[in-house]
Amino acid sequence: MATNQQLTTIKCLILDHFITFNELSSIISYTPDLRRLHFSHRHERDTTIGSMSSIALTNLTYLSLRIFSLNFHDFEIFIGKIHSKLITLSVNISSNDFTYLDAYRWERLILQHLSQLERFSFQYLDHVDNEHRYFEGLNQFCSPFWIKRQWIFDAKIVDEGIVYVVHPYKKRWYEYTDERMVNSSTDLCQCHRLILNITSCDEFNELMKIEIQRILTVVQLYHLEIHDIEMAVDKLLEIIDLFPNLISIKIDSLSLTQANVSCKKIVNISQSTKNTDKITMFYLDNITEMKEVYLLMKLCPHLTYLRIESLGGIDAELFVEEILKKINQECHDSLRWLCFF
Template structure:
């Protein structure tokens, strides 16, 4: 395309393209072209997003950065700086002042403490700096001056500050009326005691969104000083809540926050976190606006003991209060780590075409990984302890693969299962032995699994095994491999069902990205031609082929 033909495009066309590009690359590419591009680069309508990245090392690029920062200050909307440019020579070549009147967002990564303090000092003159993200990594331990300068920024709405999770020093005093900040979104991505948290947010009376990496108990005897009322605070997320429940409860009550979302992950041994009566009272009296509640507890199990004696999973959170809020209890097992969670119910794979959702029977166990072979017997003890306090109705095995023998053993223990989801299945070589056949026959007669989902299928024998293992299955979903013959696959499944006189299975869902009207027509003709079904419907929706029959 020639320069003459380029000139026929409107400036708005280029603005839309430039919006997604690095400002420095734009400047380097177009600064030496014709007069029109020179005008375009200097137009106040063109705003630059500048990335000072670690790839910038040669003198030519450095000069372009300097030229852009010095001559186009009024066009820079965001500035993203990385550690490779943390030298005083480069930063001394320009200063942040009020002439950067369009600058709204700054991201600083791994910058040295000396340069960071100097840089923050100059930001108070910016009239539109709304967002600031700082990642100090290991370069800074004392954050007092950093926070003092941050709280002095006149227009700041969002602040995220990250630091190494150890030896962080913060000893600010509680804010006075003259020190209040405009911050509304506060992400504290470093360790923080409850006292330090209260001090920090005392500077942010307009706070509405608070996200904490690690909140832990005060190890001193200092009295907890609670801040002012936070009626605007609607979002609170704590990635690791390592404080007593009493302290968290006091914080919520005393700050008079109006949370709409509360998210907590805890490793604490304080069992009050799973006292549903206390949570119910707290929510009814102090969190009346709460829309979403998420609580997660992590526990490590000693493989030598093989039991859950150190922690008793909750057997409640099933009253009418929690059902009305659509909050459910779930368990995840990752080898010897167990995660118990209370969360808002969200639609699952088996809810498709369901007329109603039974929240009382919604407890799900997810097996992310299983114990090593030498500890596999401990799995039986752990499941026993789980069933002593709660029933499991849904099982998901997201482990890469699971052997059919182990699957049979697990289903044998979980007699109340209604649904089963498996990532991948390996059929055991001994599956034709008389012992295995007897075990499979016993489990098949006992379980009442109605819906099965196999994510990765390698051969059709895996489907035959699941149909035999779950004879009362009414719905089967399969992730189909595109290079397989889908017509032959469905034909073999239906022939198998007819041969076994299966009276339960009435719905088949096959995920196939190549599904189209032509494939659906061929499948319909095949089913009618071979008289495999009499009354059926077949269609495809969002890469899924749905076959249903009476």
């Protein structure tokens, strides 16, 4: 423990290496004026969490930490021993303890020890190959506690596994007007999004299907984003078939040639699932031919909002003329917003 002569005036401390909680306690005993703290903790080196001294950091308002292998119970002990007025908490977690996905435990912890918290975010990495099972608790992050604070729950599938994310709500691409911004508990509960980062359609395999089914035991998903790939239509339909509640999709581009099937056959395939009927918003980063748009209108008959970031080499005036003609011919009267740049 530091003496008065050893105290420093450091206000921001970044410990960009692994330390134990006791090592942390010793270090920050020298920094009573600390306002911002970032550190990484690895549990294999730490067996003394219960004996850790309480830490009085009355000026600390920002805490960011990375956690490896620590169970949630020990994390609760650590938070309980920090006496501060945190405004911002950011936690990055890699652990086999699925209690980190228990929204009610987080709610209790925050109400008991972090009552002044305004900004909260966490990322939890599930490696999927572990044998632990999730607890029963679908959509826990939709309780009034989370809705009031506008902290929303998303998921991402990455090379390492599944990343679950809680973060403050921000306006998204489909909230295209002020009137469309979320303003109710129902809206926020339907903000749950899955992001897929894949570079080849071959990556959508049985393992990814298992990962998606695993996510759906935790949260209902309403929005899907697929990055870094030209998506074949038949593969896109196969993915959509896994999501019964999708209302929006965002993809980079759509490939008709990769699918190697006719538009008529693709539409017939889509009729085998009713999931496309619920999709009302679609974002294409770019297109190369009008047929892609016509096909989307066929696949998603209740589409109300279509956004295209780039028309490629297509003439904008011709594009609008052809789309309006198609709408009139096929009585596609649900489309209300057509945005392109």
